[in-house]
Amino acid sequence: MNQGLFLRRRCKVYVPVGTGGASRAQVASAIREVAAFRCVLSESLIEQIGKLSATELKYWLREIVGVLRRETGAHVHHRPFYPGFPEQVMMTSEAELYLNAVIHYFTLLRLPPTEYSRPAMLEGNFISRVIEPGSVSEFESLLEPLIASRTSLSEEETADVVWFIRKYKSDVFRLLPETVPFREIRAQVGGALFQHVPGDARAEAFLERNVDTATDVLRLAVALNGGDVSLATALTRFTAMKRSTRRLLLRLLDRIPNAAEGVMRHAEQWKRLAEVLHPGDYAGKYPQALAAITAARRNEAPASFGSRVETLLAQRHITTLTPILQSRPGEFARRLDVTLRRATEPESVLDAFEAVATQVSSPVLLQLLAQVRAPRPLPLRAFTPKGAFAKVYGIKDRREPLAPDVLARATRICEDALVSRFASLPPLGRCFIDPALREYRVPLAQRASSKSLRTLVRGSRLPIPDTRFIRLFLWWKNGRERTDIDLSAAFFDANFVFMETVAYYNLKSLGGYHSGDIVDAPDGASEFIDLNLDVLVEKGVRYVVTSINSYTEQPYCDLPECFAGWMARADTASGEVFEPRSVFDRIDIASDTRICLPFVMDLQERGMIWADLGLTSSPRWNNVQNNLSGVSLMLRALVHTPRPDLETLFDLHVRARGERVASPHQAQQVFAPDQGITPFDTNLIRSQFL
Structure with missing residues (x-):
């Protein structure tokens, strides 16, 4: 049983059958210990833990509290540079703040711990999670929705799938669905079965059912080599394979019709894979596979689908183009906007699309629906390319306008296709x-989502609790060398005009206070920023963008651990600097980037916008001040991009x-x-x- 997975996915925990004997005081103590993490136990769960012995309750509670500590970030020690934060920062002069920073930069010494009187934390009226008891069958039911997802999984979700396969081994087949709808997940599951259930005929049967294109075969090979199954990042470095694995991949490719065209879509990846597949060794057994790979090596395949479409679009030969797009409805949906703008008779394009709209996947139709419903022109056209980490690009919307009646009909087509599909499901x-x-x-696409306390989708807005103060926090530990990570908050007004920054070089401004810069973390280090929401609003601040910069240029994926989050505090002068019961969100920062923008506070709407984005480049001095153009772009993209x-x-x-x-x-x-x-x-x- 994986209590952490169960608690994270269902807010449930498993309680084994106990021998009894735990006292009411011991049960009450357990309830109180869990309450320190903004969680309450349901009545049925309290009844079940009451049937445990004192020893059984002790070990059960230790496991649950360990999970809650790690979820909230309380599993490490938090000590800011200024031990008396925030009062110590408020009361210290600018000259002394500067001098303390310079001494730290030259000596790496921190201020000595000082005794500060901290009264018990004043708690706000914040909603708690209710933890319910769960059964083994409920826990096992977590696997199927993950594998049956129709969009990509995050790294954390993929790890959950692999955990089930590694733990259950041959018994996992009773938990797997017959088919897997999303192709990336097929490869991830297939790769895990190959690794953890080797030689089982049911694993090969699973692949036979779920591999039907050349790209599926390539993704499986990439998964077996620990690469990116989205195929969006750098080419995978393939290593030597067993003969049985080579035969399986070639057999799967050999039975695919028109394999050569599929191989040419990712010709460079296939060329590298062929170096370890050695298809010539099985020329007589798998001739179609050999022919497809040979065509890729010689660049003999015909012009790709994409190149034909782009040529016809450039020439505005829309009458010739629409039948080609109809052969691939998903591509038609993705290119509907540009096709309509290039067409002299957009109604004929809509007629052609309507004929195949029901064959387009629901995620693609929903994305198209959001686009055609959005007001034109957009304040900003933003793009988040597919890949292993989330990045954003933006340009001015210079597209040719579309008539309102064209957009209205495109909206109806998308809605009708979705309603028609959903009508076949059980009644609600x-x-x-x-x-x-x-x-x-x-x-939709969750592949670049980071592990977090709450499962959130990029661009979602969550209400900020009724509180006066927000405390941002960051914790990291050195990698192979000294590591300096900086927590900053950039303030923007309602027109996205930059106002001020609270960062290591500006510890207090406009109602924000920084706990002090730490530039070395051999045993871990914390930085905090307190935000007085009322003061910030009075000063005209609307958006607060949290920015985390790797000043020493190490990517976050090279660090043992790095995470950030925010707390809602009724009073910053009460309680410890880090109080797990006040933590609302915590996000692991582990992407292959050096700049992370985890979330944005909209003070006017009293909401938190989940960002979880990384900037792809950094200036010579990697801090928020030198990245304001990227921060501003990300902010406008989050606010304006229709989703x-x-x-x-x-x-x-x-x-x-x-x-x-x-x-x-x-x-x-x-x-x-x-x-x-x-x-x-x-x-x-x-x-x-x-």
């Missing part, structure tokens, strides 16, 4: 959809197979941020609603 009955769900984004929201998704489902009601009390199914199916049920949404 009476449904309540909370309008607040329009602030939460549909979980499909959960209210739209659930409303389409209800139109197809239910009845929308005005109150949750009238409903058989509730969709809301805090009850029923919530935005944090990403596995359920991706497997059952996409």
Whole structure:
């Protein structure tokens, strides 16, 4: 049993059958210990732990508290440069702050611990997580929604899938679905089965069912070599393979029709793979595979689909183009906008698209729907390319305008196709959809998402609790050499105009206070920033962008551990500097970047915008001041980029197979941020609603 996985995915824990004997005082102590992490135990869970012996309760509680500590960031020691933060920073002169920093930079010494009287923390009225008891069968049911997802998995989710396969080995086949809809997940599961269930015929049978294109075979080979199955990053370095593995890959490729065209889509990857596959060794047994790979090596395949489409678009031969696009409905949807703008008769393009719209996947239709619904021109066109980490690019929207009636019809086509698809699913009955769900984004591509306390989708807005103070925090530990990570907060007004920064070079400004710069962390180091929300709003600040910079240029993936988050504090003068019960979000920072922008505070709307983005380049001095152009671009991209929201998704489902009601009390199914199916049920949404 993996209690951490169970708690993270379902907010449930497993309690083994006990021998009894735990006293009421011991149970009460357990409840209080868990409450220190903003969690409460349900009545049924309290009843179950009451049936444990004192020793059994002790070991069960130790495991659960260990999980909660790691989730919130309380598993490490937090000591800021100024031990009396924030009062010590507020009361110290600028000259002394500067002098202390210079001494630290030359000597790496920190200020000695000082006794500060800290009263018990004043707690705000913050909502807690309710932990319920769960069974083994409920725990095992976590695997299927992950594998049945119709969008990519995050690194953490992939690790969960691999854990099940590694732990259950041959027994895992009873938990796997027959087919896997998303191709990247097919490769990840196939690679894990190969590694942890070697020689099992059921693993090969699984691959036979789930590999049907040349790119599927390539992704499987990449997964076996620990590469990026999205095929979006650098070429994978393939290592020598066993003969049985080579035969399997060649056999899978040999049975695919028109394999040569599929191989040419990723010709360079296939050339590298061929060096270890040695297809000539099996020329008589797998001739089609050999022919496809040979064509790639000689560049003999015909012009690719993409090149033909781009040529026809450039020449504006739309009549010739539309039948070609109809052969690949997903590509048609992705290129519908540009095709309509190049067409002299957009209605004929829409007629052609409508004929194949029902064959387009739900995620692609939802993305297209969000685009055609958005006002034109967009304040900013932003792009987040597919890859192992999230980055953003933006340009001015200079597209040719589309007539409102064209956009309206494109909207109807997308909606009708989705409603038609959803109508084949089981009925939902009476449904309540909370309008607040329009602030939460549909979980589409999650491959670049970081591990976090709450499962969030980039661009989603969550309410900030009713509090006056927010405390940002960062913790890291040195890699192979001295590592300096900096926590900063950049302030922007409502027009995205930069106002000020609180950072290592400016410890206090506009109602923000920094705990002091630490430039070496052999045993770990913490930095904090306190934000007085009322003062910031009075000064005209609307957006607070949290920026984390690797000043010494090490990528975060090379560090033993690095994480950040934020706390809601009723009073910064009470409680310890780090209080796990006040932590609302914590995010692991482990991407192959040197600049991370985890979240943004919108003080006017009292919301937190989940960003989880990395900037791809850095100036000579890597700090927030020298990256303001990238920070500003990311901020505008988060605010302005149209993305499909959960209210739209659930409303389409209800139109197809239910009845929308005005109150949750009238409903058989509730969709809301805090009850029923919530935005944090990403596995359920991706497997059952996409």
